[in-house]
Amino acid sequence: MKPSRLASYLPFVVVGLAALFPLLDNVYYMQLLTRVLIMAIFAMSLDLLVGYTGLVSFGHAAYFGLAGYALALMGPKYEAVSLWWSLPAAIGVCALFALITGTLVLRTRGIYFIMVTLAFAQMLFFVFHDTKLGGGSDGIYIYVKPEMLLGDFKVLDLENRDHFYWLALILAAGVYFFLRRVLGSNIGRALLGIKVNEHRMRALGFPVFRYQLASFTLSGGLAGLAGYLAAVQYGFVNPEILSWHQSGAVLMMVILGGMGTLYGPVIGAFAFVMLREVLSNQAWFGSWAGHWQLAMGSIIMLVALYMPRGLAGLFVKPVVTEAEEEAEDE
Amino acid sequence: MDLAFFLIQLLNGLQYGLLLFLVASGLTLIFGIMGIINLAHGSFYMVGAYLAWSLSSLTGSLSAAIALAIPLTVVLGMGLERLLFRHLYQRDHLYQVLLTYGLILVFEELRSLIWGDDVHGVAVPELLNYSIPLTENLSYPVYRLAISTVCLLLAFGLYFLIQRTRLGMMIRAGASNREMVQSLGIDIKLIYTLVFALGIALAAFAGMINAPLSSVFPNMGGGVLIICFVVVVIGGIGSVKGALIASLAIGLAETFGQVLVPEISGMIVYVLMAIVLVWRPQGLFGRA
Amino acid sequence: MSEPNSSLTSNQLPAAGGDPGSLRSQALGDRAAPASTEPILFTRALTRHFGGLVAVSDVSLTLHVGEIHVVIGPNGAGKSTLTNLLSGDLPPTSGEVMFEGRNIAGCASDEISRRGIGRSYxxxxxxxxxxxxxxxxxxxxxxxxxxxxxxxxxxxxxxxxxxxxxxxxxxxxxxxxxxxxxxxxxxxxxxxxxxxxxxxxPRVLLFDEPLAGMGPHESQRMVELIQQLSANHAIMLIEHDMDAVFALAHRLTVMVNGEVLESGTPEEVRSSPAVQLAYLGGEELLHE
Known part of the structure; x- marks a missing residue:
């Protein structure tokens, strides 16, 4: 089960190489990679639910979008807000919302869970779409990016693309290593146990609901981290960022990369963002580029049918699923 | 609110609820009997509406369009069941979600390629294009009454089909015990195909008859789908009776909500759902 | 890494292996189990309905540390339901489950497990x-x-x-x-x-047919293990294998149709006319 020495160093190597990317001085690709990193955080947060706790949420965009709105509504309009408090506050708002919705949605299982998470996300969509709270369907602009000051010293200048890229990289790497530790701890083992056999976990004395709620809350908070960064990158928020298409896209990233692994969602986010970029490239596909979702939808269906373990599954065949297959054959 | 105005809202709420029932009953049947979560169900509602629009502008008559469109949607449903959904019966819900989400994207783009991205109106049939006056300046359109009537007839038909016919018995048995049905020599695959096609046709038909009221526009299936999810959650998965009651409740709540508290009307149905979840997580008529 | 060795060692769990020997000779040696103290767990009028069906009716039984209480009965007698009621997998319709002086009827299974009742399925x-x-x-x-x-x-x-x-x-x-x-x-x-x-x-062990599907050698091991565990646990055992039942039981309860037909020492049960009349496996029971 232990990963080889080389493989355990690989994440550090990848992060190190990625940190050098701004040296290439390619603005277009760097913005794209920043987007990949943000989506990787988002996808990892969902994988915590889908791949490690066995809860298929189809409303994860709610927490992603909520953090963006939290940022837009918290700060003064034409002045920079400090990242030191606005980021934790945005994450906190999302975690709190996840805690509240979690106590409700976790009363359901399976198909119900999928529908109810979607419905609650849609409720939030209507809150921002129909009321004036968040500027209605137009959304809100974030004119000034948050600042990171230590005394008078600017730690990172987020108006600078390179700096913002590094921030996204640091946070994505941080989330990766954080989740790796958490999932290797007792709570991580318990969550996997719940995914595999919830009933037996309960019979063994685990308060299953509390574990699931903890996972749901943490997942919502991390999705909020991603949403905060996305809002900073775009410079505006509108109801689209918490639409169910966003929830579908992030689920696709998790499955495409390979759920139940932490690097899977990262690979999935990379593949998805790049795929979208390629398919909507007018130079290559002409007028068909406008209909890129036709190809994307077809690819999603093919992945669902023929690649259930995602890209990660092409390289590593997990022991776990082999055993499951054998068990099914009996 | 005077009586006539109240009556109009009541009729509107019931009409909306009954229309939701057509879409939601198919959804809940497919959930309950085949164990499939079909996100693309709303897309069939959209397909129905667009077929009604394009065929009625071809033939000049909505009734002719509907008569042509129903067999088309049944064939579409059967074809998709054979081609795609059949591979999903034994799979985790996760993959059902993913595949049907992909299907939504494909449907939207095909719609865009075939019919374009404009909003279109559909004419109410001449025969039904008048209103019943209620007071001096309030009247009620006959077409809405006609929709309600047709929906009610279909609801009764569905009840009869499921409770009183041999096919219905097989459907109910299939829901409770797959092996037993197969051991009796009943072709479960055929039943699944039929149920799926029935559900699809109901959703598409709802889109067709509602097209003159809602008009026809891109992404029109998404909103209906999510409201129908709420209906199924409240009513209980697999329960057609639950779907009917929940549809009517939501139809009335949303209609009156829009009149009384327009600011938060979009959220009322979700609050309703949250209350039901706290009180009965398995839905009003769901099995625990 | 210096933790007090209060963990499971020889005083809690028996070591693997154990003395070889036939079931019966061991059983006779162990028969003098003490059961004089307060019961660690007992039920009062425990009842569970499923709709109109009564699965467990008015069952009262006691478990003592140091004692193996075997429950037998034909299929459908309510033995597994009884286990589920004790372990919290199902809530009882009425009645009490007293464990260490507290009524735990209706508690969730995880809480019951944490209190010290373990079960196998x-x-x-x-x-x-x-x-x-x-x-x-x-x-x-x-x-x-x-x-x-x-x-x-x-x-x-x-x-x-x-x-x-x-x-x-x-x-x-x-x-x-x-x-x-x-x-x-x-x-x-x-x-x-x-x-x-x-x-x-756990301090109380609920074993639901632990020998089912085991080969003779494994069964032998399991019987020895259960005997060793009985020294400092209260054990309720559901079993069909009559050799094992009589090798292990200090107390025997016969259930039929959800009710306790007879309860007592194996000798008392064996000579009970009610059991002889009603229990279909009676011949096997009496054959000695």
Whole structure:
């Protein structure tokens, strides 16, 4: 089960190489990679639910979008807000919302869970779409990016693309290593146990609901981290960022990369963002580029049918699923 | 609110609820009997509406369009069941979600390629294009009454089909015990195909008859789908009776909500759902 | 890594192996079990309905530490439902379950497990994709969750590891620690089922047909294990294998149609006219 020495160093190597990317001085690709990193955080947060706790949420965009709105509504309009408090506050708002919705949605299982998470996300969509709270369907602009000051010293200048890229990289790497530790701890083992056999976990004395709620809350908070960064990158928020298409896209990233692994969602986010970029490239596909979702939808269906373990599954065949297959054959 | 105005809202709420029932009953049947979560169900509602629009502008008559469109949607449903959904019966819900989400994207783009991205109106049939006056300046359109009537007839038909016919018995048995049905020599695959096609046709038909009221526009299936999810959650998965009651409740709540508290009307149905979840997580008529 | 060795050692769990010998000779040697003290668990008028069907009706029984209480009865007599009521997998319709002086009827299964009642399942209920060790480690972890120490690696809790190993050894699975549970033989999976139950260090053990599907050698081992465990646990055992039943039982309860037909020492039950009349396996019981 232990990963080889080389493989355990690989994440550090990848992060190190990625940190050098701004040296290439390619603005277009760097913005794209920043987007990949943000989506990787988002996808990892969902994988915590889908791949490690066995809860298929189809409303994860709610927490992603909520953090963006939290940022837009918290700060003064034409002045920079400090990242030191606005980021934790945005994450906190999302975690709190996840805690509240979690106590409700976790009363359901399976198909119900999928529908109810979607419905609650849609409720939030209507809150921002129909009321004036968040500027209605137009959304809100974030004119000034948050600042990171230590005394008078600017730690990172987020108006600078390179700096913002590094921030996204640091946070994505941080989330990766954080989740790796958490999932290797007792709570991580318990969550996997719940995914595999919830009933037996309960019979063994685990308060299953509390574990699931903890996972749901943490997942919502991390999705909020991603949403905060996305809002900073775009410079505006509108109801689209918490639409169910966003929830579908992030689920696709998790499955495409390979759920139940932490690097899977990262690979999935990379593949998805790049795929979208390629398919909507007018130079290559002409007028068909406008209909890129036709190809994307077809690819999603093919992945669902023929690649259930995602890209990660092409390289590593997990022991776990082999055993499951054998068990099914009996 | 005077009586006539109240009556109009009541009729509107019931009409909306009954229309939701057509879409939601198919959804809940497919959930309950085949164990499939079909996100693309709303897309069939959209397909129905667009077929009604394009065929009625071809033939000049909505009734002719509907008569042509129903067999088309049944064939579409059967074809998709054979081609795609059949591979999903034994799979985790996760993959059902993913595949049907992909299907939504494909449907939207095909719609865009075939019919374009404009909003279109559909004419109410001449025969039904008048209103019943209620007071001096309030009247009620006959077409809405006609929709309600047709929906009610279909609801009764569905009840009869499921409770009183041999096919219905097989459907109910299939829901409770797959092996037993197969051991009796009943072709479960055929039943699944039929149920799926029935559900699809109901959703598409709802889109067709509602097209003159809602008009026809891109992404029109998404909103209906999510409201129908709420209906199924409240009513209980697999329960057609639950779907009917929940549809009517939501139809009335949303209609009156829009009149009384327009600011938060979009959220009322979700609050309703949250209350039901706290009180009965398995839905009003769901099995625990 | 210096933790007090209060964990499962020889005083709690018997070591693997044990004296060879036939079931019957051992049974006679152990028959003098003490049961004079307060019962650790007893039920009063425990009843469970499923709709109109009464699965368990007015059942009162007692469990003492040091005593094996075997429940027998034909299929459908309500034995498994009774186990589910005691373990919290099902809430009773009425009646009490008194455990260490408190009524735990209706408590959730996880709470009952934490209070000290462990159970095994008739249908093997384990974590198929995990190794045998991880199955047991998870069970042992349930006693000391350390859920808030989110950065401490799970495999570094020596006390939990030791308990898991002790439970594996006791159930005779020490040599299978690294095997994935799904690849075990049926009998070994049954052993794992027991090992996980032991790793939670319960004071009351509810074994639902632990010998089902085991070969003669494995059955022999399991009977010896249960005998050894009875020294400091209260055990309720559901079993069909009559050799094992009479080898193990200090107290025997016969259930028919959800009701207790007879309860007493094996000799009393064996000579009960009611049992002889009603219990279809009576011939087997009387044959001695």
């Amino acid at each position: 008739q249908k093997t209920n384990i974590f198929l994709p995990f190794t045998v060790f991880e199955n047991c480690r998870l069970a042992a972890q349930s006693r000391r969750p350390h859920a808030l120490r989110i950065f401490h690696r799970a495999e570094r809790y020596t006390e939990i590891n030791r308990k898991a190993e002790a439970a594996m050894a006791a159930a005779g699975l020490g040599h299978r620690a690294d095997r994935v549970a799904a690849t075990l033989s049926h009998g070994e999976q049954r052993q794992l089922e027991i090992a996980m139950c032991l790793a939670t260090e």
